[in-house]
Amino acid sequence: MKLYDVVIIGAGVVGTSIARELSRYKLDIALLEKEEEPAFGVSKSNSGIIHPGTQNPAGSIKGRLCVQGNLLVRKISKELNVDFKEVGELIIAFNQEETRELLQLKKEAEALGVSGLKIVDKIWLRENEPNLNIEAVAALYAPTAGIISPYRMVYSLAENAVRNGVEIFTEAEVENIIHTKPEFEIITPRSLFKARYVINCAGLFADDISKMLGIDGFKIKPRKGEEFILDKKKENLARHLIFPLPSKTSKGVLIIKTADGNPMIGPTAEEVEDKEDLSTSEAGLDKVLVSARRLIPSINDKDIIAYFAGLRPVSGHDFIIRHEDKAPAFINVAGIQSPGLTASPAIALLVCNIIRKNGLTLKKKFIFHAHCKKTMQLFAVPFSKTKKLIKKDASYGDIVCRCEMVSAKEIRDAVKLGARTMDGIKFRTRAQAGRCHGSFCTTRIMKILAEERKLPLMVITKRGKGSEIVKEDRFHLRGGTGSTL
C-alpha cells in the first residue's frame, strides 16, 4: 500500500489551500473529502468576503492570519485566475457613541496592521454610498476589503493542487484513524490510506476526527447563518460591503456584494446542535430583513431569489492551528470560522511551518505550476469578447441557463474540470442560480452531465448519492431514445 507523506482531511478552502501550498514540495499528498465534490461543506455557504482584518480581537491568531491572508489572496487569485475585487467595506455608526466605538475598532485594526483605514462622515457617505440609511452619521472605511467567489477559489485551488500532483479522493469519509506509530492508517469507505502526517481540516467534524486519536481538547459548535440572495438586477444596491457595528459573537447582518453581482443580505448567527442542520426559517428571514433595512432601507423582499443556511465551525473565540503533543505528526486546523476564507492562504503557510518543525522535510520541486487557466464566464465578458469566444468554439453561443447566461461550453468545461453533480455545476458556472432557479435549464444540464460522465439520467444527483433528481426513466423503460435537447 502506498504511504503518503501527508493526508489532508477535508477539501474545503482550508484543506485545498494547504494541499496546494504543500504541492510545491516533493511530497506524496492525498486530500480526502467526504462529499461528492470539494467545497460542499462549510465553504459552500461562505459569503465570499475578503476581510481587511478589522473586527478581530487584538492578539488573536485569526486577526494576524486575516491581515496576512488579505495580502496573499491578491497574489493567489492572480495565479489561479479567480477574480478578486477590492470593493472596500464600511462599518456604520448611527450615533455619537457608535462613532466612538469606530475609533476603537480603527485603533485595534491598525495595531494588527490593517492599512488605509479612515473614518468617513455623513457627507462622504451620501456621495459614495447613496442608498445607505440617511440616519447613518459616520463609518469606518476599510479600502482593502474585497470579494471573491468562494467556490471558484476552492475549485481552482483543488485543480491547481491536482496539477501539481495532489491526489483528491471524494466520497471518502474518514471513519477511523489508527496511529500505528510512526504512521497513521486512515479508514474510509473508498480504501485505507497510510500517511506519515495527517492534517485535520474537517470543518464542522474536526473535533470528531481529532477524537479518533484520543485528542479531545476542543469541541466544534455549529453556529448557523442564514443568507438571502437578491436578483442580479440589484447589483448596484451598494458600492461597498456594509457592516453594522459588530457584536461579541458576530459581525452582524451585512450587505454583501458578491463576485457574481447578486447582492446578498445576512447572515444570522444562531447556535445549533445538529452539524447537518442547514434549514432556513421564517424568523431568520424576518431578522435579516429588519437588520439589513436598517443599513439600506430600500431593500425589497420581492428581490430575494434564493436563500440558504451555512454552519460556522466555531470553537471558542480563535482558530485552533497546532500539532498535537500526543501525536506530533497530527495537525489540527479547527474552528476556522470567519475570517477563514481570507486567512486560508496564511493558514496554509503556517501549517507548512508547523509540519516542517515537526520533522517533515520540505524540498521544493523543480517545477511548480503556479497558474490556472481562466474559467470563462460569459456573463462577465463584453460582447466583443463573446464574439471571439464563439468563433473559437460555437457552443459558447449555445445558451443553456438564460437567467445567468451560461453556455453549453461552460457547462461541459465544468464537468471536465470535475463537476459531478447539479450543485457542482451551479457553484462553478452559476447555471440554475438565477431567478428561475433552474426551471428552464435543469433538463438540459442533466443531459450534458449524463453525456459527459457517460451515466444514465437516473443517477444524476443534486449533490451526491441520495439526492437523485428523478425517480424513474419511463422513456428508456419503453425502449425510446429521449429527445435530443
Next chain:
Amino acid sequence: MVTRELVIVGGGPAGMAAAVSAHENGIKDILLIERDQYLGGILNQCIHTGFGLSYFKEILTGPEYAGRFINKVKDMPGIEVSLKSIAVKLTKDRIVTFLKPGKIETVKAKAVIMATGCREKTREMVHISGTRPAGIFSAGLAQKLINIEGLLPGKEVVVVGSGDIGLIMARRFVLEGAKVKAIVEIQKETRGLLRNMAQCVEDFDIPVYFSHKISRIYGKDRVEKVSVIRVDDNFNEVFGSLFEITCDTILMAVGLIPENELIEAAGVRIEENKTSAPGIFVCGNSFKVYDIVDSVTEDSINTGKLAANFLRQNE
C-alpha cells in the same frame, strides 16, 4: 449591422401570433427569434386538452394548438425563424443582440415585439423555510420532465398551489402512477378553472387543503416530508393546526410572473402593449399573465397590428 422591419423575440404562442398578424398586415421582413430548437414555447409540453375553445372553437392539445400557428408561420415567406437563438440585449433604439450556436448577431429593427412569456414563481419567492433537498420542482419543470423527457420526478407528491398548472400536474402524476398526497392552497378556493377542479382533482380523488400552507420542508438529500398549517382569513397561521405529510416530491405551482428582464434592462417602461420607447411592443404573457392561451393569441394579434401600423406611419 443587419436591419429588419420587425424583430419578434419569442416563438411561443404570443410571438407566432404577433408574427402572423404583422405579416397579414403587410409587414414582409420579420425575424422571429426562438431560444428552443422548435417553435411553440411551453405549449409543446402541455399535452393535455382544453386549448383553442375560444379562438379555434375546437378542443386541442397544446402541441396541436402550437402546430396550427407553426404551419401558418412556415407558409409566410416574409417571416424568417431563427431557432436556438437567445436574445441577450435590447436597447431603446431597437437594437437586439442575440446568441445562437456559432454566432452572435446584432440586428437593428424598425420595430420590436417582445413576446418572452413568463416564468414560474419559485419556492424561494414565497419564502418556504426548511431544508433545500432534491425533489422540489416547479410544476412546469416537472411537466417537461414527464411529457418531454419521459422522466418521473417522484412518486409521492405534494402540490403547492391550486391554479390550473397545479391541478393539471396533479392529475398528470396520478396518470403516471405516482401518488398525489395533497394539493395545498393558501386561498379559500381554487385559483384555477372549475372544469379543472372537476376533471383533475375530483375525478381522481386528490385531497385538497384550502386555507392551508406549507410551513416547512424537511429532508437532507431528498424531500422527506412537509409540515402543513391552516391559515385564517388574514393568512395568519392557526395555532394547533399543524400536521405533516410524508412525500418525496414537492411541486411548486404558485403563480407566474412576466419575463421582462430585457425590457427592464433597456430602461423602458411597459404601457399597455406599447412601451415608453417608440416602436417597442410587448404581448402575451410577458405583457400580463393570461389564464388561457386563446387570450394570449388575441392579445398578440392585436399587438402585431399595432406594430404594423407603427411601421406604416414611420415609413
